[in-house]
Amino acid sequence: MKAGSNLEKVLTSGHFAxxxxxxxxxxxxxxxxxxxxxxxxxxxxxxxxTDNQTSVVRMSSLAVCKLLVDMGLEPNLQMxxxxxxxxxxxxxxxxxxxxGIRNVLCLSGDHNKFGDHPQSKNVFDLDSMQLLAxxxxxxxxxxxxxxxxxxxxxxxxxxxxxxxxGDPFEFRVTRLAKKIDSGVDFVQTQCIYNMDKFRTYMKMxxxxxxTEKCFILAGITPLKSVGMARYMAKxxxxxxxxxxxxxxxxxxxxxKQAEEGIxxxxxxxxxxxxxxxxxxxxxxxxEWEERVPEIVEAAGLLPRPSVN
Amino acid sequence: MVVAERKPIExxxxxxxxxxxxxxxxxxxxxxxxxxxxxxxxxxxxxxxRIARKKEGKPLEVVxxxxxxxxxPEYIEQLAPMLEGDGIEAVVSMACSVGPQYIAKRYVIxxxxxxxxxxxxxxxxxxxxxxxxxACGNCIIxxxxxxxxxxxxxxxxxxxxxxxxxxxxCEVSPEIDCVWHLIYDRMKELGQLDKLRQVFxxxxxxxxxxxxxxxxxxxxxxx
Numbered sequence: 001m002k003a004g005s006n007l008e009k010v011l012t013s014g015h016f017a018x019x020x021x022x023x024x025x026x027x028x029x030x031x032x033x034x035x036x037x038x039x040x041x042x043x044x045x046x047x048x049x050t051d052n053q054t055s056v057v058r059m060s061s062l063a064v065c066k067l068l069v070d071m072g073l074e075p076n077l078q079m080x081x082x083x084x085x086x087x088x089x090x091x092x093x094x095x096x097x098x099x100g101i102r103n104v105l106c107l108s109g110d111h112n113k114f115g116d117h118p119q120s121k122n123v124f125d126l127d128s129m130q131l132l133a134x135x136x137x138x139x140x141x142x143x144x145x146x147x148x149x150x151x152x153x154x155x156x157x158x159x160x161x162x163x164x165x166g167d168p169f170e171f172r173v174t175r176l177a178k179k180i181d182s183g184v185d186f187v188q189t190q191c192i193y194n195m196d197k198f199r200t201y202m203k204m205x206x207x208x209x210x211t212e213k214c215f216i217l218a219g220i221t222p223l224k225s226v227g228m229a230r231y232m233a234k235x236x237x238x239x240x241x242x243x244x245x246x247x248x249x250x251x252x253x254x255x256k257q258a259e260e261g262i263x264x265x266x267x268x269x270x271x272x273x274x275x276x277x278x279x280x281x282x283x284x285x286x287e288w289e290e291r292v293p294e295i296v297e298a299a300g301l302l303p304r305p306s307v308n
Numbered sequence: 309m310v311v312a313e314r315k316p317i318e319x320x321x322x323x324x325x326x327x328x329x330x331x332x333x334x335x336x337x338x339x340x341x342x343x344x345x346x347x348x349x350x351x352x353x354x355x356x357x358r359i360a361r362k363k364e365g366k367p368l369e370v371v372x373x374x375x376x377x378x379x380x381p382e383y384i385e386q387l388a389p390m391l392e393g394d395g396i397e398a399v400v401s402m403a404c405s406v407g408p409q410y411i412a413k414r415y416v417i418x419x420x421x422x423x424x425x426x427x428x429x430x431x432x433x434x435x436x437x438x439x440x441x442x443a444c445g446n447c448i449i450x451x452x453x454x455x456x457x458x459x460x461x462x463x464x465x466x467x468x469x470x471x472x473x474x475x476x477x478c479e480v481s482p483e484i485d486c487v488w489h490l491i492y493d494r495m496k497e498l499g500q501l502d503k504l505r506q507v508f509x510x511x512x513x514x515x516x517x518x519x520x521x522x523x524x525x526x527x528x529x530x531x
Contacts, residue, residue, distance in 0.1 A: 082463070086510065108470045111462050111480050122463075129467040130510040145510055163471030168492045171504070175468040178507050190471055237472035237479035 002139065002185060003157040005102035006074045007046035009307040010280075011186060011215045016273060017280030018301050019076060019188065019217060020044035020292055022068075024059035033059075033067050036289040041073060043296045044283065045304055046103055048188070051078040055115025062096055069100040076159065077101050080109025085125035086134065086145055093138060097154030105159040105188065106132035129182050132160050136183030158183055162216075163190035164201035166238040173204045180213045187214055188282040191221035191232070194240040195271055202275050211277030218272040221284045222265035222295060225257045226250050262295055269299040309338040309430070310404045311437045312345060312423040317356055320400065323420040324357065324368065327397040331390055332357075332422070333411070334374035335403035342437055345402030345423050347374040353402065353422060371396060378407030384414050391415050428459075445515030445522060451503065453494035460487035466508040 001008060010017045020040045025032040040047050047068060051061040065075035077096050079089060093104065108128040112120050126134065134145050135158050142153040160179045164172055176187065192198045198218070205211055223229045223241075226249040233241035245264060252260045265283075272278045281301075285292050296302055314320075324330055332354050340346030354370040361368035371390060375383045378401060390396065398418040401408035404425040412419040427439035442459035448466075449456045458464045462480045469488035472479025476489040495501050513519070 108463055108465060110472070113462075113480050124463045124465070125513065126510050127463070127465040127467050128470075129507060133507070134510065161471060166469055166471045166473045167475060167486070168469070168473075168489055171468060171488075171492050174501075174505055178467055178505065181507050238470075238474045 003102045003155045005046065005157045006307070007076065007103055008157040008185070010045045010305055013305070013307050015280075015305040015307070016301070017046075017215070017217060018044050018296065018304065019046045019048055019280065019282045020289070021048045021050065021282070021284045021286075022064065022289065023050050023053060023287060024061065024064045026056065026058050028059060030067065033064055034071070037068060037071055037073055039289045039292050041071075042304060043293050043302070045280075046074045046076045048076040048078055048105060048282070048284075051080045051107070051109070052083065052115070053078075053110070055082065055110045055112045055117070057116055062092055062099070062101075065096065065101045066099045074103070075101055076103035076105055078105045078107060079131065080107045081124050081126050081128060081131055082109030082112060082122050085123050089126070089131065090134065090138065090144055093135060093156070094150070094152075094154055097156065098152075102155070102157055103159060104135055104156045105161065106135060106184075107161055128160060129178055132158055132179065132184055133182040140183075157185050159186045159188060160184045161190065162187050163238050164192070164198050165190060165194060165240045169197075169201075172201060173208060173210070176205055176210055177208060180210055184214050186217060186279075188217045189219040191219045191239060191284060192268065192272065193232075193245055194242050195268070197240065198272070199275060202277050206277040211279075215279035216277055217280040217282040218275075218278050219282045219284055220265055220268050220272070221286060222288065222291065223249060223257075223261035224288060225254070225261065228261075258291075262291060262298070265295055266298045269295075269301070309341055309428070310425060311342045311427050311429045311439075312339050312404050312425045313342075314344055314349065314353065314402070314423055315421070317353075317360065320353070320420070320422050321357065321360055324398060324400060327368070328366075329369040329371070329395050329397055330357075331371045331373065331387070331396045331399045333378065333387065333399060333401050333403070333407070334372075335378040335401075335407055336374060337377045337379065337403070339403055339423060342431070343435075345404075350374055350402055375403075378403035378410055381410065381414065384410045387411065387415070391417060442516070444513070445519070446512070448508075451508070452491045453498060453500070455487055455491050455494060457487055457491065460485075460490075466511065468504065 022036050049061045049064045061078050065077045068075040106128050112122045138154050139156050142150045162176050229241050229246045249257050269281050334345050334350035350372050354372050377383050400420045400422050402422045408419045408421045428441040429437050429439045432438050444458050462478050473486040478484035478486045
């Protein structure tokens with residue numbers, strides 16, 4: 001065990017893992033966290049807490065992770081390189097560990113141009129690869145990036161993201177290999193809709209032996225409506241929504257599109273489960289946490305394993 | 309070269325609103341090449357200011373002059389006769405921001421910038437310039453097929469494209485080429501894709517702006 005988190009235990013004991021996601025509120029309302037967390041309780045192995053996703057200011061990921069720890073839930077701290085330099089990031093990492101947080105997901109972060117403060121000065125002192133190497137150094141060598149020894153070593157289970165649909169496609173597996181070289185333990189992918197392309201990606205990763213070296217969790221985001229599907233297809237960079245899903249959602253009445261979206265998500269979970277090298281699913285129900293229980297139930301993923 | 313562009317006329321008019329006579333100084337260096345602050349632009353801006361102020365009923369006298377360079381004290385010295393006892397109340401510089409700072413250092417007179425210094429770049433076609441360098445002080449482009457991910461990737465990533473790269477374009481705008489896509493294509497062409505497989509560690513930014521104002525001393529050139 002590297003960190004001893006629940007997620008690490010579930011994955012290393014060979015279970016098909018399931019992680020969820022919780023987007024903090026745009027404000028200081030703790031009730032939002034409690035409400036969202038309640039839907040995820042006992043339904044997922046660990047809950048990712050986004051770090052100012054889409055560059056919009058939200059309650060801090062670190063603070064929300066601590067709230068989850070207090071509620072007896074396991075958080076996965078997301079950390080982006082956009083907003084902090086290496087000093088601030090290491091400081092937050094040490095603090096996170098002290099507060100009982102054991103999983104970290106290292107990300108570059110969406111560019112600040114998309115958010116609610118496009119005038120802000122971004123940082124990008126490190127890229128995501130360098131961030132995860134830094135977390136590994138803290139954990140495995142007990143040293144900061146500067147070489148300074150840590151007084152108390154933060155033992156994290158280290159995650160990263162992968163987008164199999166970004167371009168150039170051929171480089172995506174190479175980038176995954178680089179993340180593995182840098183020390184990643186688990187990878188969560190971007191939302192997958194183009195199953196064929198994802199299968200190709202997984203095949204390439206599998207053939208290169210990468211699936212033996214880290215746990216890959218396939219990202220699934222249920223579509224709420226044909227409008228959402230079109231939006232994802234058109235406006236989310238590096239994301240592919242094939243026409244057949246759009247057609248399928250268009251084919252059902254408006255008030256039944258959500259159900260259809262959930263059906264699609266359940267089918268996708270079953271599909272990725274069959275792919276060699278897929279160790280679990282990262283279920284990103286964006287502002288739809290209340291529907292997680294039924295998706296997980298329908299996908300036959302309950303009860304969640306209890307590993308000591 | 310240093311690429312700059314002129315500030316909007318309204319902003320410059322507001323800067324000189326309280327003056328009756330100013331010296332407008334151009335530069336024959338980079339800003340002449342990028343058509344932002346050479347002799348021609350000094351003439352155009354001087355006319356525009358005169359006309360605008362005449363319309364307001366508050367005429368402005370504009371003395372025009374263009375120096376060889378404004379980033380060199382030797383040339384800044386040439387302004388002395390004009391600034392000594394000629395009734396000039398302020399200087400407006402049409403150079404990159406080094407110019408107005410050099411003038412301010414040498415003369416006790418209010419100095420205003422007429423240009424926004426924008427980036428270090430090159431010309432893509434007539435009238436189009438683009439950023440190619442962020443002057444980070446430790447060039448690494450040879451690792452990336454001669455392309456700079458520090459200045460040309462919106463996130464300055466050193467280890468490959470982020471998840472937002474699609475169809476060769478950056479997530480920030482479809483107008484921006486993803487430099488990582490260009491790097492990939494170039495390295496493939498050169499048969500050097502394996503070089504991109506290595507992990508580039510956290511960068512030492514102390515050679516960049518974060519090391520404070522930078523200075524180069526060439527002992528061999530000192531007199």
